[in-house]
Each structure stands twice: as C-alpha cells, then as structure tokens.
Amino acid sequence: MDPGLRFWMSYVDARGGLTERSGDSTLVVLPPAVAGEFDLPDEFMVTDEPDVAREDGAVLLATGHPVLIQAADSALSHGDVGVVTLAPPTTPAPDSPQLEQRVRDQVQVEHGKIDVTGLPTRVDRPVLRLGALVTYSLSADEHYQERLECWIDAGSGRQLAPDVVARLRAAPRAERATPARPPVLEAVSAAVGRAHAILDAAAERRRTALSGQASDAHRRERAHARDYYADVLRSLERRRASADPDRAELLSARAASTREERSRRLLEIDEKYQARHEIRPFRLHAVLVPGWRVPVDVRRGPRRYPFAFDWLAALGAFAEERCPHCGAAATLSASKNRLGCIDCLPGAGAVAATA
Ligand SMILES: [Zn+2]
Numbered sequence: 001m002d003p004g005l006r007f008w009m010s011y012v013d014a015r016g017g018l019t020e021r022s023g024d025s026t027l028v029v030l031p032p033a034v035a036g037e038f039d040l041p042d043e044f045m046v047t048d049e050p051d052v053a054r055e056d057g058a059v060l061l062a063t064g065h066p067v068l069i070q071a072a073d074s075a076l077s078h079g080d081v082g083v084v085t086l087a088p089p090t091t092p093a094p095d096s097p098q099l100e101q102r103v104r105d106q107v108q109v110e111h112g113k114i115d116v117t118g119l120p121t122r123v124d125r126p127v128l129r130l131g132a133l134v135t136y137s138l139s140a141d142e143h144y145q146e147r148l149e150c151w152i153d154a155g156s157g158r159q160l161a162p163d164v165v166a167r168l169r170a171a172p173r174a175e176r177a178t179p180a181r182p183p184v185l186e187a188v189s190a191a192v193g194r195a196h197a198i199l200d201a202a203a204e205r206r207r208t209a210l211s212g213q214a215s216d217a218h219r220r221e222r223a224h225a226r227d228y229y230a231d232v233l234r235s236l237e238r239r240r241a242s243a244d245p246d247r248a249e250l251l252s253a254r255a256a257s258t259r260e261e262r263s264r265r266l267l268e269i270d271e272k273y274q275a276r277h278e279i280r281p282f283r284l285h286a287v288l289v290p291g292w293r294v295p296v297d298v299r300r301g302p303r304r305y306p307f308a309f310d311w312l313a314a315l316g317a318f319a320e321e322r323c324p325h326c327g328a329a330a331t332l333s334a335s336k337n338r339l340g341c342i343d344c345l346p347g348a349g350a351v352a353a354t355a
Contacts (some may be wrong), residue, residue, distance in 0.1 A: 002048035004063030011071045024049050025058040037074075038067055076133060080283040085124065085174040086290055089313040093120040093292040103296065103309050106318050110342060112298040112334030117306070120292035125310050125319055126154040126184045127168065130195040131283030134203045138214035140272045148202055149283075150195045154187035155310070156320045158329050159198055164315060168287060171314040180286055188286040196279070203277045211275040218273035225269060229262040289314060298334050305339035 001009075009019050009026070018029040025047035035042045045058035053060035061067060093099070100116040107114060129151050136144045151160040151168070160168070180188075233255055240251040291312040297304040310319040322329055323341035330341040338345075 002062040087172040110333035118295040124288035127287040128191040129285040132281040300334035
C-alpha cells in the first residue's frame with residue numbers, strides 16, 4: 001500500500017473513524033466532525049491504484065494528495081506525546097550468580113570489583129524518545145524535509161545506540177499503560193534539552209552535506225554577477241576615457257553607483273543561499289523499559305560502596321549508569337575513599353594508562 005494511504009488509514013483510525021478493505025479499495029467512514037474538517041463525505045471509497053479509481057469511482061488517495069498533507073499537518077501540530085510502557089518480563093529475573101557474572105562482564109570499574117548483594121526488584125526504567133521534522137532550506141527555492149529521532153536513557157543521559165533502539169521499538173508493549181510517576185516525568189523532561197541538542201547537531205551535519213550542491217549553484221551565480229558588473233564597469237571606463245569633462249563626470253558617478261549595486265546584488269545572492277534548518281518536534285514519548293534493579297557493592301579491598309544496576313530484560317543487558325559522584329557518563333572507578341569515575345577521581349585514568 002502507498003505509505004501516504006497507509007498513514008491516512010491510521011490517521012482515520014486515531015480520529016475515531018473506520019476503514020474496511022474490500023478488494024483493491026477501502027471503505028472509509030468518518031465521524032461528521034472529521035469529515036467537515038476535511039470537506040469530505042462521511043462515507044466513501046479510497047484507493048492508491050489509479051485504474052481502480054477510474055473504474056470504480058474510488059477517491060485516489062496517495063502521497064502528495066492535499067487531504068494527506070492536511071492530515072499530516074494536523075497530526076504534526078497535535079503532536080504525539082505520552083507514556084509508552086513496554087510489556088513486563090514474562091520470566092523471573094536471572095539468579096544472583098548469573099546477574100553477578102553479567103554485570104562484571106559488562107560494567108568496567110577501575111580498581112573495583114562488583115558483588116551482587118541482594119535480590120533484584122522490578123523497575124521501569126524511563127527512556128525519552130524525541131521525534132522531529134526538520135526542514136532544511138538550502139536556498140530561497142530549495143527545501144527538504146526529513147524526520148529525525150533520538151532516544152535517550154533518562155537515567156544516564158546517554159543516547160541509545162541504533163541496535164538498542166531497534167530492539168526497544170520491536171519490544172511488545174503493555175496492554176495497559178502504567179501511569180508515570182512524577183520522578184519518571186522529571187527524569188524524562190531533564191533529558192529533553194540533551195535530545196534536542198543531539199537532533200540539532202545531526203541536522204547541522206545533514207545540512208552541511210546537503211548544501212554541498214547548493215554551494216556550487218551559489219558560486220556560479222556569484223561568478224555570473226561579478227562578470228556582468230565587471231563588463232558594465234569596463235565599458236563605462238572606456239567611454240569615460242574618451243569623453244569630454246562634463247560627460248566624464250557623469251560616467252564616473254554611474255560607475256560609483258554600479259559598484260554599489262554590485263555589492264547589494266552579491267549580498268542578495270549570499271542571502272539567497274544562506275542554508276538554514278528548522279526543527280519541529282512532534283513526538284515526545286516516555287518509554288518505560290521494564291527491568292530488575294540489582295543491588296551491588298563496588299568493592300576495593302576492604303572498602304564497599306553500595307550501588308545498583310538495572311538489568312533490562314528486553315535488551316538482555318544492564319543499563320549504563322551515571323557516576324554517583326559527578327554525574328558524568330564515564331567509566332566508574334573505585335578509590336580508597338569513594339566511588340566515582342575516571343573523570344572525577346584525579347589520576348584514576350592515569351593509573352589505568354600506566355598500569
Ligand atoms: Zn565522576
């Protein structure tokens with residue numbers, strides 16, 4: 001099915017309408033308010049096949065149709081904001097020796113060793129999913145739109161890798177959403193700024209790549225303008241050289257105003273090719289990823305520092321954690337008097353480097 005028509009179907013569904021496939025076309029029943037909004041009948045047939053539209057009188061609805069553009073715009077303005085709860089694990093947590101082995105394998109702690117100290121408890125770990133529509137303007141008449149998305153683990157503030165995102169997107173969702181508690185919403189809100197910065201940086205890179213072609217056109221247009229004004233100025237100069245004094249003065253004045261006009265024109269061309277991008281966020285999900293919080297001690301000699309890691313069943317891995325001392329998302333490190341990371345424990349990294 002045409003992606004535009006598929007989007008339209010799910011849009012109708014979300015707005016309380018009904019769709020029923022019959023052969024090569026689909027019957028659509030719209031609530032009166034929606035039908036009015038789009039200036040469509042309450043009940044009609046749609047198709048993405050031009051032949052079917054011609055023969056059966058169904059409305060040809062495919063990407064680019066004004067109704068789809070209106071629906072997309074309406075969906076974007078309403079936004080898609082909410083809490084998505086992934087289905088809870090169907091099996092119990094792995095046992096403590098297994099968890100201990102996995103956490104030791106996965107999490108590196110400088111100078112420290114991790115011991116599991118108790119039974120895991122069920123947690124839902126918040127992840128922020130931010131989606132945006134980015135409009136790139138490469139010149140006055142060259143625009144592109146693309147969708148960007150960023151997933152951030154709210155606990156650590158780290159961006160999730162594409163393979164992790166793919167697994168979370170594919171993970172089954174809970175039938176009933178858990179109401180998100182205020183700390184969850186706070187953690188997710190705190191990650192929004194970072195997610196936006198990541199999207200902005202990605203859009204900037206993309207814009208630079210896209211504007212490569214536009215800058216060729218920019219150079220050409222600038223060169224044409226320069227050549228044109230150089231010709232005009234040369235001709236004025238030739239005429240001035242052989243003119244009588246009154247006429248020569250007039251031609252000098254014209255040359256001066258031509259030079260001013262050239263500056264204005266070149267500036268106009270530069271503005272025309274000034275690349276910009278605009279980020280329009282349309283999706284903000286707090287995704288609750290079910291897991292087990294595993295209490296541990298990070299041990300260095302006789303010193304023990306209590307800590308915890310979250311085992312995420314959908315990923316079969318522990319979530320990364322922030323440094324409990326400075327909040328950085330760096331490798332943890334145990335010193336003789338506290339637990340920190342290689343960023344905040346002076347010399348910790350150097351010791352590792354020389355060890
Ligand atoms: Zn630290």
